[in-house]
Amino acid sequence: MAALFDYDENREAASAAKVRALEALLIKKGVLGSDSVDAVLSHFETVAGPFNGARIVARAWLDSAYKRRLLDDTPKAIAELNFPGMNGAEGEHMKAVANSESVHNLVICTLCSCYPWPVLGLPPYWYKDPVFRSRGVREPRAVLREFGVPISADKEVKVWDSSAQIRWFVIPERPAHSEHLNEAQLAALVTPEAMMGVALVPSPSAA
Helix, strand or coil: CCHHHCCCCCHHHHHHHHHHHHHHHHHHCCCCCCCHHHHHHHHHHHCCCHHHHHHHHHHHHHCHHHHHHHHHCHHHHHHCCCCCCCCCHHHHCEEEEECCCCEEEEEECCCCCCCCHHHHCCCCHHHHCHHHHHHHHHCHHHHHHHCCCCCCCCCEEEEEECCCCCEEEEECCCCCCCCCCCHHHHHCCCCCCCCCCCCCCCCCCCC
């Protein structure tokens, strides 16, 4: 985690305790069933998550025609892969952008935490933090550097603001020395952070 997003080590534990207390109260009042939360968690562990995004990226790396279709009409290209769980607002309005030798893309949400759940899963804690949201707009190069992604002065940085209308994700650059890998092996290298633009995909020799 980048230094600018460091929190008190007890912060997430305290938040989790609040969530558990709220869950217990809602179950007691009959608003939620006792298995409702488990069903939601199971959905994001098995149906909608970054494993979908990783497969999309790997396919785009291997198939340049598919990559063009993905950039031109992201939902339509994703539909070719027949993933379940792509319905709903989080999946209907997705848009992919691609990193290259001359451009690096960073995804934020200045208003709240809009995020392409079907391909990236649930947003991480820091993505929702006002510090990340504001600094990502004002000084994206500094933010990326603090995440361990220094961007050279001759490379353009584009910042994409996710919203209820469009939820962005990044096709990172294919790592060096990965020519021998198949689609599943390539997908295993791709992280949610790389598809948000705050990380690079390591080469297999460095993975």
